[in-house]
Amino acid sequence: xxxxxxxxxxxxxxxxxxxxxxxxxxxxxxxxxxxxxxxxxxxxxxxxxxxxxxxxxxxxxxxxxxxxxxxxxxxxxxxxxxxxxxxxxxxxxxxxxxxxxxxxxxxxxxxxxxxxxxxxxxxxxxxxxxxxxxxxxxxxxxxxxxxxxxxxxxxxxxxxxxxxxxxxxxxxxxxxxxxxxxxxxxxxxxxxxxxxxxxxxxxxxxxxxxxxxxxxxxxxxxxxxxxxxxxxxxxxxxxxxxxxxxxxxxxxxxxxxxxxxxxxxxxxxxxxxxxxxxxxxxxxxxxxxxxxxxxxxxxxxxxxxxxxxxxxxxxxxxxxxxxxxxxxxxxxxxxxxxxxxxxxxxxxxxxxxxxxxxxxxxxxxxxxxxxxxxxxxxxxxxxxxxxxxxxxx
Numbered sequence: 292x293x294x295x296x297x298x299x300x301x302x303x304x305x306x307x308x309x310x311x312x313x314x315x316x317x318x319x320x321x322x323x324x325x326x327x328x329x330x331x332x333x334x335x336x337x338x339x340x341x342x343x344x345x346x347x348x349x350x351x352x353x354x355x356x357x358x359x360x361x362x363x364x365x366x367x368x369x370x371x372x373x374x375x376x377x378x379x380x381x382x383x384x385x386x387x388x389x390x391x392x393x394x395x396x397x398x399x400x401x402x403x404x405x406x407x408x409x410x411x412x413x414x415x416x417x418x419x420x421x422x423x424x425x426x427x428x429x430x431x432x433x434x435x436x437x438x439x440x441x442x443x444x445x446x447x448x449x450x451x452x453x454x455x456x457x458x459x460x461x462x463x464x465x466x467x468x469x470x471x472x473x474x475x476x477x478x479x480x481x482x483x484x485x486x487x488x489x490x491x492x493x494x495x496x497x498x499x500x501x502x503x504x505x506x507x508x509x510x511x512x513x514x515x516x517x518x519x520x521x522x523x524x525x526x527x528x529x530x531x532x533x534x535x536x537x538x539x540x541x542x543x544x545x546x547x548x549x550x551x552x553x554x555x556x557x558x559x560x561x562x563x564x565x566x567x568x569x570x571x572x573x574x575x576x577x578x579x580x581x582x583x584x585x586x587x588x589x590x591x592x593x594x595x596x597x598x599x600x601x602x603x604x605x606x607x608x609x610x611x612x613x614x615x616x617x618x619x620x621x622x623x624x625x626x627x628x629x630x631x632x633x634x635x636x637x638x639x640x641x642x643x644x645x646x647x648x649x650x651x652x653x654x655x656x657x658x659x660x661x662x663x664x665x666x667x668x669x670x671x672x673x674x675x676x677x678x679x680x681x682x683x684x
Contacts, residue, residue, distance in 0.1 A: 318405035321370040323526075324350060324412055328366040331388075340419050340646060341541040341586070341594045344454070344522040347461040348434035349413045351454040353540065356418045363416060364390040372404025396452065410434065417453050420445050421544045422520070422650065423683075425455075425552075425676040427495040430479050437464055438475040441495070441518065455540060458518050462528030462535060466502045466514070476500050476516035476656070484553040484623045484674040494674035497656040499559060499575070499665050512567045513667050515660025519653040521596060533599025533661055539651035541586050541594060545680040546638050547650065550581045550612040551627045552676035555620050556656075559666030575666035578658040579673065580613035583630065585642070586649040594649070599661040602651065609636040609648070623674070652676065 327343040327350065340353045350367070354360070366388045369375060377386035377399055391397050396415040403409065411434045429452070430441045438460035443453040458477040460469075469475045476498055483492030497516025506512055511532065520540055527535040558575040585607040586594045597605050610630040617626075642648060654673045657665025 318403075319370060319372040320403050320405050320408055322373050322401040322403040322408045322410045323370045324367045324375070324399075324401060325370060326368040327352075328368055331364075331366040341649070342596075344457075344537075345524075346457065346522060347525045348411065349415070349440075349454065352414075352416045353419050353542075354416050356420075358416075358418065360393040360416045362390050363393050364388050365414065367399075369401060370403075374402050376400050376402065415452065415454060417445075417451055419542060419544075420453055421680065422455065422542050422652070422678045423680075425652070426492070427479070427483070427674060428493050430493075432472060433461070435464075436472075437469060438472050439477065439479055455520050455542070456518055457521050457523040457536075458516075459514060459523055459528070459536070461523055461525035462532065463500070463502070463514050465525075465529055466505045468501065468503045468505075474500075476514050477518055478516075480672060492674070494553075494672050495654075497654060497671040497673065499657045499660060499667055499669040501667050507567060510565050511663050512563060512565070513657070513660065513663055513665055515655045515657035515665055515669075516671065517653070517655040517660070518673070520651050536599045536602075536661070537596040538598065538602045538653065539582070539584065539586075539596045539649035541646055541649045543583060543643065543646075543648035543650050545643070545682065547581070547583060547610065547612075547630045547678050548681055548683070549627050549629050549679040550579075550652065550676070551625070551679060552579070553623045553625055553674045554579060554614075554617065554654075555623055555672045556617060557619055557621070557670050559668030559670075562666045563664070565663040575656075575669045576658040577617045577669070577671040578614075578653065578655045579617065579626070579671075580611065580628075581630070581650060581652045581678070582608050583610040583638070583648055583650050584608045586647050596649065597651065602653065606634075608633045609638060623672075650678070652678075 338354055344351045375387050376383040393416040396413045399412045401410050430439050433440050441456040445451040445453055460475045460477050463475050478496045480494050480496040483494040485492045499513055499515045502514050522537040524535045556577045562570045562573040588595050611633050612628040612630045656669045656671040
């Protein structure tokens with residue numbers, strides 16, 4: 292009896308400590324949109340195409356052409372304890388599930404549980420539009436002002452912004468090496484293919500950059516400059532870098548015939564591997580390619596994008612267009628690569644009608660950069676990409 296009473300007293304004596312520990316636990320300082328509520332997606336059948344794309348400061352929905360965007364009320368999953376607001380007459384009001392006019396993108400602000408942090412998100416609903424000409428003329432700094440993002444403009448939809456493009460810039464921000472936007476691997480350049488004096492068309496400049504001590508500790512000594520059709524999940528970049536690149540969108544309405552465009556390239560001097568070991572016998576190489584693949588794995592009714600591990604090896608790939616030997620042209624060089632069947636697969640007219648294909652276009656300054664092999668200082672310029680579809684020739 293005395294023994295059990297001792298333990299009972301000890302248990303009660305520990306309660307103040309437990310209560311104190313619970314009370315002293317710090318409030319959450321994160322302020323992120325994690326996802327779109329699945330119940331909201333399920334309640335809007337026939338509206339969305341593919342998955343909502345949740346990135347560092349943006350949420351992009353692709354919707355069926357002709358859909359009404361003037362009264363939509365998306366609901367978001369937030370980091371624990373966070374709240375989401377919008378401005379009304381200059382005042383922050385709760386915004387999750389509030390009906391808004393998305394004829395143009397709308398801004399939301401997520402506030403951390405501890406009240407010290409907040410982040411703006413731009414949320415857009417854009418109608419599906421087959422990829423044609425991709426010019427790299429349209430870009431802006433992300434909401435944090437740290438790095439550039441790209442978008443296309445749909446002339447047929449009164450200038451609607453189309454968020455096809457993603458880069459690894461958000462992942463590079465984690466390294467602490469990006470002190471200014473021009474320090475990042477993917478940047479705009481003023482000397483596009485149609486005007487070399489800097490006063491006309493622009494292009495994109497992709498450079499393989501060092502990741503500093505942070506990257507070396509994680510065996511990620513370099514970051515290739517890249518841009519691709521799809522989504523970059525920055526939350527996965529440090530732990531699962533290749534899974535963070537989600538390649539492809541459901542933008543295939545016809546059979547693609549060719550991938551065309553212009554590029555120029557210069558490889559960096561010293562090729563290194565994931566362990567930062569130099570390989571003088573190896574030479575860096577650019578990569579520009581496009582894949583068309585089955586959007587839904589067998590037995591699934593949900594779009595599953597390809598990632599850095601399987602974008603060129605998945606058994607769902609149907610067509611591939613790629614510059615096999617890009618070389619190092621110093622001047623703008625035109626290319627026209629046909630989409631070739633992979634294996635015995637062909638495009639199904641029925642699957643086209645049912646919107647069951649996705650397309651990814653990928654450009655990178657180091658062909659093996661996803662595995663952190665390449666040469667720091669390799670630079671690839673790309674401009675005026677174009678997908679030629681059947682019937683457009």
